[in-house]
Amino acid sequence: MTTNGTSQSILLAGASGVLGRHITRALTEAGHKVTGLGRSRENGIRADLMDRDALLRAVDGHRFDTVVHAATALRKPPMRDRDMYATDALRTEGTAHLVEAARATGARRFVVESMAFGYGYGDHGDRPLTEDDPFGPRGATPALERHIAGMRTKERLAFEAEALDGIALRLGLFYGPGGTEALLPLLRRRQLPLPGDRGRVLPWVELTDAARAVVAAVERGRPGQAYNIADGTPMGFRAHVEAVARTFGLPKPLHVPLWFLKPMSYAHTVMSSRLRMSCAKAERELGWTPRYASSHEGLAALRPTSHL
Template identity: 40%
Template structure:
């Protein structure tokens, strides 16, 4: 792909990842059109030197019109609808699930009609499934989850898989170069879940569940944006890439380190049985073990995280 001065359309341009991505794209010399659902965010995008369009992905006619007008070479799909401070129960994911299923179909169709040649879409490592994946790093070849330990977890995974299938089937049919990015858990300034965590830690309300032995693979929001830029320029059509940092970490280590960085009290311990009663969703997601490999993204996208571990990434919060 490559080449400077591409026309890039970013759907979900004002989200936690959209804003740094738009900055990176503009800095790399691309012409960016950013889509937002809300008129009030138009000035934010214009302030980043992007062209702003207000449209809803569920309004297919309007979506088609804004894409035809933007004439993009590449479309980036970052649409989510998570609560400001991140999801804490399955109900918080329903709107995003619909975006991933219906919204992706609409966006892919509109991109093809507008003559775009590539679409890069944001998926998530949750598609490997909740639960204990052990300590072997999950590569993109690892099986995805078709069933879940709790039936109410599956709709979120199914929505991610539907997004991936829509993008990859467009790639297989040759109608579009489709690239899927399976992001780890995004953190950093501007990410709602990080702001929620910081606020809770300062009040000593962020619990460590059980032994805190759940393992997550994180990605700093700026590294997520850099990886998306690399996928726009160098991603292989039909490929899936895990976008995570170099070191999966236990919740115990992550939260204790965050407390030191923030000068916050150490997190309190919540027994697992109590967590399961209080928040079954948090209990399962925070005790799952997702140790994910970024080897393919490093190799094929020639991408390296600037914040290789949570320690470098969390250090940015104290500034």
């Protein structure tokens, strides 16, 4: 049964992705009926979010209570700024098209996957950011503005959509089943050189915890609100990868200076950033707390089911 006793019919854009598969499972276990939307054969409704007319044709005749936008164009961790461009477009044009599709199906609620870097890349100091802090500040370079504009626009379209109750989840960096495994071959072959963290930390969230937050937003999120979603232990990028290596008995990544990553522009930006988030609002309003309070706990739970 669902937490609030009401089963919903949910259209999930991005259902076949890594996060989407966890969301599908979590929503189904909570008693909801999930229909996937995307380009792959795994989806109940096959359509490309970037093709407005085809999308509206595909959803014609369907009815849903809630639409969840978790679509991404990423198939591996982004290294260069250009690796993010297709996902940037999904956050702008794709979201606008999905809002139209949601209204066409009679949906009343629209939940979007947002992310921590919508607060801006760079050094935010040691104070945990809350949902009251500015979101979507102008990017320091044209490429960063393109990324941040995507996150800013995605939330704005959700909150301002006529006849839809928009909710945004500002998620930390993902790890966990279906995500962490991609690092293992690189660590085994020592093909993942990383700089030291030098006090820089980032928010992390285990994938099944992120999926549980989506269920909470579907059932209990307040319209027009954003919620930070991360575990209680911010950690530097290198520290997280070293924890992966220890958990799976693999070599630590080679150490390189930060400037070495400049050709990999997006990775350099991420690893140059320092960002903490408070998730008190999600705990208070959604009743969500992470099952795994740190990457160490989440990785320990992952190891027995992984194939090395």
